[in-house]
Amino acid sequence: SQKIEQNSEALNIQEGKTATLTCNYTNYSPAYLQWYRQDPGRGPVFLLLIRENEKEKRKERLKVTFDTTLKQSLFHITASQPADSATYLCAPVTGGGNKLTFGTGTQLKVEL
Amino acid sequence: GAGVSQSPSNKVTEKGKDVELRCDPISGHTALYWYRQSLGQGLEFLIYFQGNSAPDKSGLPSDRFSAERTGGSVSTLTIQRTQQEDSAVYLCASTPGTHSGRLNTGELFFGEGSRLTVL
Numbered sequence: 708s709q710k711i712e713q714n715s716e717a718l719n720i721q722e723g724k725t726a727t728l729t730c731n732y733t734n735y736s737p738a739y740l741q742w743y744r745q746d747p748g749r750g751p752v753f754l755l756l757i758r759e760n761e762k763e764k765r766k767e768r769l770k771v772t773f774d775t776t777l778k779q780s781l782f783h784i785t786a787s788q789p790a791d792s793a794t795y796l797c798a799p800v801t802g803g804g805n806k807l808t809f810g811t812g813t814q815l816k817v818e819l
Numbered sequence: 820g821a822g823v824s825q826s827p828s829n830k831v832t833e834k835g836k837d838v839e840l841r842c843d844p845i846s847g848h849t850a851l852y853w854y855r856q857s858l859g860q861g862l863e864f865l866i867y868f869q870g871n872s873a874p875d876k877s878g879l880p881s882d883r884f885s886a887e888r889t890g891g892s893v894s895t896l897t898i899q900r901t902q903q904e905d906s907a908v909y910l911c912a913s914t915p916g917t918h919s920g921r922l923n924t925g926e927l928f929f930g931e932g933s934r935l936t937v938l
Contacts (some may be wrong), residue, residue, distance in 0.1 A: 748931075749932075751927075806877070807852070812861055
């Protein structure tokens with residue numbers, strides 16, 4: 708069955724460092740992959756989308772990579788700030804699928 | 820409105836009662852999703868509507884759950900005879916829609932959710 712794995716343990720890093728979050732998937736051949744941010748008590752907010760033919764995508768301090776051989780996406784936040792503290796969700800999407808399936812998310816805590 | 824609107828934001832009900840949760844998507848968005856998020860858990864897909872096509876109900880956990888989308892806009896998720904395990908945040912999302920029945924690559928716009936507590 709299709710499975711999406713994100714680190715269930717919270718990731719604690721120091722302000723200014725680079726945070727790296729991992730999304731692994733199995734039994735999928737996603738055409739693209741989306742990343743969302745979710746703050747407590749709020750709905751998820753879209754951050755980035757990367758397609759299968761793209762190795763890397765950047766947006767301001769965010770960078771996403773997509774390795775279809777390893778079946779993995781990495782999400783990086785450079786120069787992290789306490790305001791980046793949130794849960795980050797990945798969602799690999801197959802080209803013919805209608806339902807976006809999400810990983811369980813990784814909680815990031817950026818400390819001063 | 821500018822975003823996806825959900826109501827009520829909080830609902831406390833007694834076991835066995837029926838509840839209705841409402842979602843008002845972004846104007847013009849033809850695709851609408853319902854997800855459920857239990858405490859500390861990921862998003863669980865429930866149901867998907869796309870235009871006038873038959874909805875994808877494959878995620879509904881039991882026949883106590885149903886959803887409608889009237890006029891291609893507002894959607895209502897109904898839970899009959901609620902159970903304590905139904906307690907969760909119910910999230911609605913919309914997106915501009917699909918091309919030839921395939922999911923577009925665009926983002927989902929989520930509402931803030933309806934928190935349901937079944938006592």
